[in-house]
Amino acid sequence: MNIIELSSVTKTFGLVVAVDNLSLEVPKGSIYGFIGPNGSGKTTTIRMIMKIMYPDGGSLRINGREHDSHRLKNVGYLPEERGLYKKMKIGELLQFHGELNDGKDLKSKIDSWLARLDLADYKEKKVETLSKGMKQKLQFIATILHEPEIIILDEPFSGLDPVNAEIMKDVILDLQKKGATIIFSTHDMAMAENMCDYIFMIYQGKKVLDGTLSHIQDQYGSDTLRIQSDMGAGALEGVAGIEKVNDFGKLQEVRVASGIDPQKILADLLKKTRITRFEITKPSLNDIFIRIASPEKKEDNHG
């Protein structure tokens, strides 16, 4: 069952088409990752789902209900740019957000979440005294405090250190286990690969990817080699059949040209150097993202 359905949704700002004829179905209980370069239409799509903006065309159904002017119930929303009342105390702020969202049993939930996200000692402190990462955790608590059915997180991991990002990831997965549907936008491709049941990519307002990770990767085939050698990237120079090299220093990710046998590339490399790793694989989400949204692609599109 789909909890969110977008059908041919379009949104324009003046002459700019921010979202172009977008259709999307988010199954209940899934984690749906929204990816795309900056300014591609992710936030506009999220704002339309949240009814903060209204589409110019198409239809949008949430929990089976057509888009109307009523606010969504049972939805938690963490916008990309965080906004908190600086002068409020942490406990009061959470109480305020909880009440706005019709949350129940707020006091015990506030204590429990503050403890879980390591903010219990700050309950009586003002928001302005918190660090950026702490504010982010606080806003995350405000988003999920009322135990929403749908949780929409715009860049939830940006600005978090690895420890806090890990805590946040665990909480999100926990919420999914309890039945919540989660949409989150991210630029962290590894996080999207590891956490999301479905991935949707929007580019220049249009949907360019939608499906499970393996389904997306299948579209590109096993055209990627991960190579480690004694010579490093230098070994790849002059080797025929290589379309693009992504050099990570100790490891090179190579895109094989269409119709080329990877074994021939391996044979050529062995003539030059000692190979310690040679892996034929599907492209990573990061690679797919770059293939779609790289500057040369952009030029092609504009050309």
Add this chain to the structure above:
Amino acid sequence: MDKILTLFKREYRAAVRTKSFLISLILVPIMMGGGFLAVIIMENKQETEDKNFVVIDHSGMMIEPLKKALEIRNQKDIYDPETGEKAMSAYHVEFIEPVADIMEQQRALSERVKNAELHAFIEIGPDILHPSEESESYLRYYSEHSFGDDIRYWFRNIINDQLRMLRVSELNLDAAQTADLFRYLNVEGMGLVTVDKKTGEQQAAEESNELQSFLVPYVITLLMFMLVMMSAIPLLSAVMEEKTEKIAEVLLGTITPFQFMMGKVMGGIGVSLTTAAIYVAAGIFTLNQLGYESLIPYEILPWFFIYTIFFIIMVGSGMSALGATANDNKDAQSLTFPGIIPVILPMFIMVPIIQDPSGTLATTMSLIPPFTPTIMMIRLATEVTVPTWQPIVGLMGVILFTLFSVWIGARVFRTAILLQGQKPTIANLFKYAFKS
């Protein structure tokens, strides 16, 4: 409604629990009332420093009368009859002959005034006894601030009294017959005779009190001005801050723009009513203690609260909408002035309205909705009887205009609150209001 209430509670607490609220609660009336108090004190306080004058009398007939009047003033009038202390300035006058080059003489005397040797110099024309169009019948007072210098009236009165005496003596009338020739009666300002509603007894008219006539409307107007200034006007910068700090987007996921705006406006009303209740209660208590309970206008207090509430909603929704269109402090500053006009303009015309509360200006302005709350309250607070239909019709106009203001404010607010970098031009405001 629950969400408006939640937002109202937050706004109310955020405003009332600050030190700045407590400080403004105390300081604002002191500052505003201070101006009024200063006027009263200055009016009662007479200057006692002696002043020097020069009189050039071209007529030659005013030297002796002036000398005589100065003698009476300096030896008797300036002293308090009860305490015997000096209560006013003594005037010392040097009489000089006019010279051929009068311009040069005036220039030299002007220098002496500039050097503070003289307070002023007076020039009396040669033909003042029987002025005509051809004759030189002038009376001139030269000082640095002659317009605001009331001392000139002392010289005017002495000289005119002497001229009348001279003219009478030319008619060969008996002095006894002319003793009350120049006496005039002052008009006593009285209220109206009323009937006590409970006892049916006729109440004699009371002498109209300058304090009551001016002070009550003045205080009522200032209080309303202050309440709107402290609740509705700050909404502009508060909303702008919520927009730029991205708080608005967080809230708009949960509440509609209309609920957002109204929650903030209601918070402003809460703050105002708290302040009003404190001031009104303190005012009633103080006046009762001082024995001035007759000054308390109980009958207009309900009107005051009703008009104030609608005025705050009217101005507050407008200011919230303007705040939603602002991107920075510069925008906020430039938008404050147009938003504040309904609050400021009545202050400029307060005095003529108090002086003539039933006049065309007062009546017309009190029925123009943005100005109705303040102007109607000024009129109701004066001693005149405002026709019953006028405050009612005025209130209906205010309610309609407030609904319009909320409607248009909400349209602008919902469009502008998430827009970044769009200048709040008139064209954009129009677009947000009518085309969004």
